[in-house]
Amino acid sequence: MGAMMQGPQAKPKASKSNVLGFTLYHGPSVLDPSRTIAAILTLKTSNRKTGNMAQVWIIDAGALDPVELSKAKLDSSICGNCPHKQSAGGACYVNIGQAPLAVYRAFKRGRYEPFVPSEHGSMLATRRTRLGAYGDPAAVPFAILEQITKLSLAHTGYTHQAAHAAFDSRYTQICMVSADTPAQAIKWQAKGAHTFRVALAGDSLAANEVECLADSKGLTCNECGLCDGSKGNVAITVHGSRSKRFKSKLIDLREVV
Secondary structure (H helix, E strand, C coil): CCCCCCCCCCCCCCCCCCCCCCEEEEEECCCCCCEEEEEEEEEECCCCCCCCEEECCCCECCCHHHHHHCCCCHHHHHHHHCCCCCCCCCCCCCCCCCCHHHHHHHHCCCCCCCCCCHHHHHCCCEEEEEEECCHHHHHHHHHHHHHHCCCCCCCEEEEECCCCCCHHHHHCCCCEECCCCCCHHHHHCCCCCCEEEECCCCCCCCCEECCHHHCCCCHHHHHHHHCCCCCCEEECCCCCHHHHCCCCCCCCEECCC
């Protein structure tokens, strides 16, 4: 399960200038082995918060598109037990009907050729890569995404699956562990992880946390690079159209502005 796997169709090789993306993995989900997923690498984005990073999308490869999958509450293959997934009524800010749906449809049309590190790795050498633009990186066998981080100039990544029975703890080496409360952050930090905590406006910032530099300094993720699982603990004020669904526990430490 650790090998790169080919997508449903192989297309003629595209030039570096017009390549749409690559299939990194196509096989059983680590989080729900009964379902097949795909990890897709795209090279262009208009996401103003992240900046122009390469993006890894984790999609369920079955017959249901991401919108239908969420409505059917079958997205544990890609979102695991994340409390914020929209199928559970959570606060996930991702608009599933936009980029994830487009990536799924392109995958189904065979638009992504298999990623071959010896041929395509150089395309990441000067790029920063975002793991999990949609879906949780922990759904993908660790060796697949670890290789991408080694090929990339730098990377960011987040996982909400540290408490999942199938979680590969090696992901704490390359991903921030998402925390929803100070208590959760302290718990995972004690286990050696670096955490990314979502806080309510006016919530508190611990002495060992820094505020997300997108909020405090206006930097893009591409410019910042803190969230690679190795540099420190970060907190951010909850955002997105579904942010009112997010709840947190307050602790009297230092205010997040």
